[in-house]
Amino acid sequence: MMASLRHSITNALRSSRQACSKSAQWQQSLDQQFGALRISSRSLSTFANESNPNVDGQFIAAPALSIDHFKLHPHARAVPISPSYFTRTPRFYDNYLSLERLMEEYEDLPVIPATAVERVAWKTLDDIRQELGEQVKASEFARCLTLIKRLNSIHPDLKPQEIKDVLDSFKRNVQPYTNVAKPIPIDQYGRACGVGRRKASSARAFVVEGTGEVLVNGKTLADYFGRVHDRESAVWALRATNRIDKYNVWIKVEGGGTTGQAEAITLAIAKALLAHEPALKPALRRAGCVTRDPRKVERKKHGHLKARKMPTWVKR
Template sequence: MAHREFSRGVRRAVDSLGNLPRSQCERTIRIARRSFHGSASRCVSTTTVRSAEFTSDTQEKFTAAPPIDFGKASGGKGGGKRLLQTLRVVPASPSYFSAKPTFTDDYISLTALLRRVATLPIIPTSEAPKVAWKTIDQYRIMTNEPVKTQRFHKMLHVLRRLNCIHPTLMPPEVMQAMQRYKKDVQPGDIKPAPGVIDEWGRAKGVGRRKTSSAVAWLVEGEGEALINGKSLAQFFGRLHDRESAVWALKATHRLDKYNVFGLVTGGGVTGQAEALTLAVAKALLVHEPALKPALRRGESVTANLLPFHPPSRLVSFPSEPHVRRPCFICSCRLTRGGGRIVVTSPA
């Protein structure tokens, strides 16, 4: 009976401790302990009773599913149907649960293909066939996936490595795999129409530089130049612009072999001169296609440099002696004869 009264008193004291300060709480607990004589001392919790304290901590024993006995399951009446109901369908794509399955599949297939052909001989990147790969925007539209730029560049790196395989040893499966990532139009598909020489012996060339455009006609002659109906020295006041306009002829030593007739429009003087450079070079290639390597180098190999005539003003001369004519680049009067070259300033 005393125990029941004590327990009731303790519970009432515990409920009232929530609103009391800490000093009063400790004082009430000491009074409750003194009121009960003859009982063993024990700790009293001031928190409310929780249901989790009454559950056991021991866990149940884990039992795995028994292994499937295919022989037993397939035998008997209806065993095969029950087995099919318990099987899990394996996704065809290894990236079925990925946010971008198409890109992941493409990258996995390309890397696996690269591992198979990694031992084949390769050629330098500069000698590999020129290929125009699809841009990241075109690939996103094709796959309908928001592919990141960094991941797309990793795939392009694998494609460029596959493209470096020696063309004579390129496997058909590699060519078929790379065709998916190529643009519809390749650099080698579009070939410009070959230039022709008309009935008057003229070859036409077109050049552009910034907002300037030029059209040049080249015909065999003595080295005359007319630009928009004016001589080269009258149209271009600066020596640098005159040299730029006929640089293709100067670099190939053809200044005295062709006449130039040009029409230039738009832009400034320097832009017109550089546009005319390209136009004259294209027209020259129609006459002599073998000069393309020399024009690509753009270097003029001059011989017999004269101290009184700068190398930038040197022109070639006909083989006849005692020839006197003006240099259409710098307007100097040059005379050749008796093994000497005399330069006379313009009057």
């Protein structure tokens, strides 16, 4: 009885000793692995200590740091920096998430009415696809553009610089809404030169204060234009503003026919007249003298008698 009890106690002590030995080995292995993965918070200096007697008052770069003796954990893996890495369009979604973050942070700022917001030409869907190199969906770009316009409607005096920087990245390089036509100067003789075009005709009109004399290529209106309609059309800008007897006009016109030349002269005189009196622009616009007429003769097509006329269809 005593012998079996002594044998049982001996086996129990031997098993506990082996278990403690294995536990110590396992703990030591874990400590080594965690020590290899531990990142020191101390900053490493690449310069020698100033108190080093071999330095002679100069800083010498320390030897290169070797990391070959570090052993990474076998289960360690690289983790993507961007949360959008596994999406279909990661670069676009990074921009979209940044817009959403700004919207959540600054949505309480006051906004201005839509009519008072500065007009901006934003990048199109094709521009975004070409810039990012990703096939962005039209619906996703529409949601992104909605956030952009909402952030742009924030009051300019309260808009943070962070929002301005993000919005600038979505603006086109050339803003057509900020382009302003150069004003027509008046030379030392009091002349303003305007240029007008219509179809194949081009005209240059020199307008100066006078008594209402008009010369076209050195001839009067009656001598140059045989049709009354062309004469009235040429000086329509002056007649519509009741300035027919207050300015002298000298015109140089070339190309096209009489109708095209007369309408080109109308636009040229209107531009030169605005240099003298800018307040006449609403009246000239109502008269149709400010905007160029882009219409041209349509070309003839093969199989047609003219540009659009088709030959008569015969059943047999």
